[in-house]
Amino acid sequence: MNEKTEIPNVRTGMHYTTGNHAAAEGALAAGCIFFGGYPITPSSEIAEHMSIRLPQIDGHFVQFEDEIASIAGLLGASWGGSKSMTATSGPGYSLMVENIGLGMMTETPCVIVNVQRGGPSTGLPTLVGQQDIMQTKWGSHGDYEPIALCPSSVQECFDLIITAFNFSEQYRLPVTFLMDETLGHMSERLIIPAKEKIKIVNRKKPTVPPEEYLPYKPDKDLVPPMATAGEGYNVMMTGLTHDERGYPVITAEAQELNVKRINDKIRLNKNKIIKLEEYMLEDAEIALISFGSTARATKGAVSRAREKGIKAGLLRLITIWPFPDERIETLADQVKVIMVPEINYGQITREVDRAVHGKTEVKGIFKLGGALHTPEEILNEIERRVK
Amino acid sequence: MSRIEVRFAGFGGQGIGLMGRLVGEAVALHEKNKNSVMTQSYGPESRGGASSSDVVISEGEIDYPKATELDYFVVLSEEAYQKYIPKLKKGGILFVEEDLVRLDDQSKKAKEIYKIPATKIAESLGSKIFSNIAMLGFVCANSKDIVSEEALVKVMKKKIKARYVEKNLIAFQMGKEYKHEG
Amino acid sequence: MNKDETELIEAHEHPLDVYLRDGRIPHIFCPGCSLGSIATIIVDAILEANLDPKNVSVVSGIGCTGRIAGYLNFDSFHTTHGRAIPFAIGLSVTDPERKVIVVSGDGDLFAIGGNHFIHAARRNADITVICVNNFNYGMTGGQVGPTSYIGQFQSTAPYGSLEEPFSLPYLAASCGAVYVARWTALDVRRTKESLVEALQKKGFSFVEILGSCPTTFGRRNQLAEGKKILEYFKEKAILKHGADTREVDISKDSEFAVGKFVDIEDKDTLTDHLLQLQKIAKASARKGGKI
Numbered sequence: 127m128n129e130k131t132e133i134p135n136v137r138t139g140m141h142y143t144t145g146n147h148a149a150a151e152g153a154l155a156a157g158c159i160f161f162g163g164y165p166i167t168p169s170s171e172i173a174e175h176m177s178i179r180l181p182q183i184d185g186h187f188v189q190f191e192d193e194i195a196s197i198a199g200l201l202g203a204s205w206g207g208s209k210s211m212t213a214t215s216g217p218g219y220s221l222m223v224e225n226i227g228l229g230m231m232t233e234t235p236c237v238i239v240n241v242q243r244g245g246p247s248t249g250l251p252t253l254v255g256q257q258d259i260m261q262t263k264w265g266s267h268g269d270y271e272p273i274a275l276c277p278s279s280v281q282e283c284f285d286l287i288i289t290a291f292n293f294s295e296q297y298r299l300p301v302t303f304l305m306d307e308t309l310g311h312m313s314e315r316l317i318i319p320a321k322e323k324i325k326i327v328n329r330k331k332p333t334v335p336p337e338e339y340l341p342y343k344p345d346k347d348l349v350p351p352m353a354t355a356g357e358g359y360n361v362m363m364t365g366l367t368h369d370e371r372g373y374p375v376i377t378a379e380a381q382e383l384n385v386k387r388i389n390d391k392i393r394l395n396k397n398k399i400i401k402l403e404e405y406m407l408e409d410a411e412i413a414l415i416s417f418g419s420t421a422r423a424t425k426g427a428v429s430r431a432r433e434k435g436i437k438a439g440l441l442r443l444i445t446i447w448p449f450p451d452e453r454i455e456t457l458a459d460q461v462k463v464i465m466v467p468e469i470n471y472g473q474i475t476r477e478v479d480r481a482v483h484g485k486t487e488v489k490g491i492f493k494l495g496g497a498l499h500t501p502e503e504i505l506n507e508i509e510r511r512v513k
Numbered sequence: 514m515s516r517i518e519v520r521f522a523g524f525g526g527q528g529i530g531l532m533g534r535l536v537g538e539a540v541a542l543h544e545k546n547k548n549s550v551m552t553q554s555y556g557p558e559s560r561g562g563a564s565s566s567d568v569v570i571s572e573g574e575i576d577y578p579k580a581t582e583l584d585y586f587v588v589l590s591e592e593a594y595q596k597y598i599p600k601l602k603k604g605g606i607l608f609v610e611e612d613l614v615r616l617d618d619q620s621k622k623a624k625e626i627y628k629i630p631a632t633k634i635a636e637s638l639g640s641k642i643f644s645n646i647a648m649l650g651f652v653c654a655n656s657k658d659i660v661s662e663e664a665l666v667k668v669m670k671k672k673i674k675a676r677y678v679e680k681n682l683i684a685f686q687m688g689k690e691y692k693h694e695g
Numbered sequence: 696m697n698k699d700e701t702e703l704i705e706a707h708e709h710p711l712d713v714y715l716r717d718g719r720i721p722h723i724f725c726p727g728c729s730l731g732s733i734a735t736i737i738v739d740a741i742l743e744a745n746l747d748p749k750n751v752s753v754v755s756g757i758g759c760t761g762r763i764a765g766y767l768n769f770d771s772f773h774t775t776h777g778r779a780i781p782f783a784i785g786l787s788v789t790d791p792e793r794k795v796i797v798v799s800g801d802g803d804l805f806a807i808g809g810n811h812f813i814h815a816a817r818r819n820a821d822i823t824v825i826c827v828n829n830f831n832y833g834m835t836g837g838q839v840g841p842t843s844y845i846g847q848f849q850s851t852a853p854y855g856s857l858e859e860p861f862s863l864p865y866l867a868a869s870c871g872a873v874y875v876a877r878w879t880a881l882d883v884r885r886t887k888e889s890l891v892e893a894l895q896k897k898g899f900s901f902v903e904i905l906g907s908c909p910t911t912f913g914r915r916n917q918l919a920e921g922k923k924i925l926e927y928f929k930e931k932a933i934l935k936h937g938a939d940t941r942e943v944d945i946s947k948d949s950e951f952a953v954g955k956f957v958d959i960e961d962k963d964t965l966t967d968h969l970l971q972l973q974k975i976a977k978a979s980a981r982k983g984g985k986i
Contacts, residue, residue, distance in 0.1 A: 142534070142537060160789060162781075162785065168555070181972040181973040182977055182980050187969075191811065191814040194777075194778065194781070195780075195781035195784075195814070200785060202781070202783060202784060205772060205786060224775055224778075225775055252556050308552070311555055312552045313550065314548075314549070314551075355786055355793060356749060356750055356770065356793055357749075360769060362716065362765065363772045363773065364772075365773065373716070373718070426576030426577050498577070498579060500581055
């Protein structure tokens with residue numbers, strides 16, 4: 127390579143790598159040029175990889191003093207016009223929720239990777255968990271509709287984090303990428319496509335001159351075009367309830383407009399955001415709903431159940447938030463029971479139970495962190511239910 | 514081909530993780546129509562203690578990524594042997610570093626046992642750091658469904674630091690050609 | 696605003712009006728508070744420093760001072776409590792041409808945001824931090840804060856504060872700030888001149904401005920009018936350029952130093968380091984290093 131050769135942000139080709147590295151490469155392919163973070167197991171390999179790669183492509187890696195600063199730095203970088211990301215695990219995410227709220231209120235695109243481990247508190251730093259589902263939904267105070275995506279393979283760590291960036295840019299919000307320790311550390315084949323094959327979405331820019339620009343006046347999709355610092359628009363941003371000019375207005379009426387819209391922009395576009403994988407569901411009498419690493423074992427259990435003549439099927443949640451209430455309700459009309467294997471004490475089970483409106487039985491299969499379900503364990507639960 | 518599970522185990526510093534990575538990558542990138550998932554033991558200790566890496570190989574999609582019942586157990590330390598031998602499937606295949614592992618009754622469930630002084634072989638090349646690759650050569654020669662020599666050599670040339678490649682390839686050959694008393 | 700007031704304002708249009716956001720005045724500051732005047736000083740300094748207004752970003756945290764960003768007609772960011780500095784770092788490093796100014800209060804920057812301040816100074820982040828120190832938490836009703844002096848009465852120090860306060864210039868200097876100064880809100884001219892220097896400085900510059908808070912500080916400490924506080928400043932402030940920052944602490948009824956205490960040239964900034972890293976990383980990749 128000579129001095130002029132540009133080092134690519136998209137490393138097209140076939141690789142054998144971990145979920146953490148795949149997520150980092152996916153972020154770079156999505157156009158991420160700023161990473162702010164703080165070391166935490168089991169996500170640190172993402173930061174380490176970004177510290178190697180970002181400076182090669184004229185990006186910046188900053189290791190901040192804590193997770194609070196990291197997410198603040200992300201928001202600043204995003205308003206500076208750079209696609210930005212951080213990676214953490216449960217305890218770090220807990221520290222970030224304050225400024226995730228600021229990101230929601232000020233409609234700031236960025237991506238937060240959470241490589242989940244067992245909690246609460248320091249819990250199981252080196253072992254798998256899926257216990258941050260509700261923290262992602264409700265972590266910050268106030269009402270907001272988050273987007274959270276959940277990969278199940280190394281390839282999907284790459285592909286789906288690009289979607290996470292695209293959603294964050296398109297709908298203007300911090301998007302959470304919910305990985306887990308198993309996925310973060312396991313190696314699989316990763317195929318990175320040619321750069322021109324990767325679909326990239328960038329935030330809408332204002333189409334009017336600065337004097338006519340209202341920073342929080344939405345288009346029909348309820349998302350306002352975003353001017354960033356240095357473009358001459360005198361951007362105005364506040365975490366206070368604000369009007370279309372971005373000015374603080376501390377009234378119930380302004381709150382109604384402002385908060386309703388940041389929720390409705392996700393609700394309105396829900397069908398474009400919700401991604402599901404359906405496996406053997408057509409004639410299923412028993413449905414399993416699963417996500418992340420757990421979905422792999424669940425799929426194995428479904429296949430084995432079918433071999434035994436049990437009509438089982440899998441609905442894999444690729445999008446965790448917004449929650450696919452409608453699909454789950456139609457599934458409830460079809461099946462006798464919905465079983466939910468998850469590495470927590472019933473966070474998705476509770477949502478499924480809410481979505482079925484009593485139309486079918488919902489049964490969680492829980493592990494509290496530290497190990498994946500094996501296909502046999504799930505199969506046993508299915509068989510027990512059949513008897 | 515159905516699912517095959519291989520575990521490499523030893524103590525920290527023996528390059529156990531590298532064994533898994535090399536085999537995993539060789540299978541997934543250089544064998545036709547095969548998938549692999551590699552996972553490693555992961556804890557706060559970086560040095561010493563039992564270390565392991567697992568490779569799950571299949572022609573189909575690999576659902577569960579971790580090893581549950583080992584078809585192959587490749588072990589380079591006594592501690593790792595004691596810790597993981599219960600995971601070996603009845604009728605599975607055992608590879609041992611014969612100077613570092615004392616076999617006991619638990620090994621009887623193995624269908625075949627292959628023994629090699631991998632560390633001594635490595636030391637004959639100047640350093641025990643080559644023992645993992647000597648062992649890989651031995652495994653490669655005495656198993657049919659893990660990985661081909663061709664695929665493995667390709668990956669070694671790519672993944673191992675340039676200045677160590679040559680000696681590692683020799684270690685690999687020596688392991689491959691080693692005749693065990695079985 | 697009624698009609699007469701509108702006419703009054705139009706009749707006396709001020710040259711700085713263009714730097715205030717349309718429709719945001721009157722501000723929320725109390726009578727006798729120095730924040731209005733400090734906002735003027737900051738705008739004057741930005742203009743005098745010959746900064747391109749388009750490349751100026753003002754970032755603040757939460758509190759009375761934190762509201763200043765929202766009145767100024769630059770790119771302005773009103774963030775969360777204590778987090779203005781890391782937000783500013785994100786803004787600053789993503790465009791080396793951008794001048795990022797943090798304006799916030801003593802509680803925001805040195806209690807909840809203290810960790811960010813010391814690390815930003817250590818890294819020599821290329822930002823200017825202006826702290827208006829009014830010795831208490833004004834917006835929340837006058838609680839004791841990290842700069843409250845021993846013997847100061849506040850709503851949560853009803854028997855007088857017993858804790859040692861931070862001496863802000865000492866803290867900033869010991870963490871590596873390249874420019875450290877302290878002024879009082881009374882000293883408009885020197886404050887402005889110092890801010891111009893701070894804004895033109897490459898690296899982490901810090902200016903403390905002692906401000907008047909008659910409502911929640913003054914009332915409890917026999918200084919119930921803004922004027923009285925400024926008179927107190929006038930009486931006690933001693934100009935000591937280059938003073939040893941170990942000796943510039945503020946205590947009850949004692950004289951204290953104002954002036955420029957630290958002014959270091961040519962120290963590499965966080966941005967410099969990040970740009971250096973880009974060169975190193977590219978060279979390493981071209982030599983076959985990790986990518």
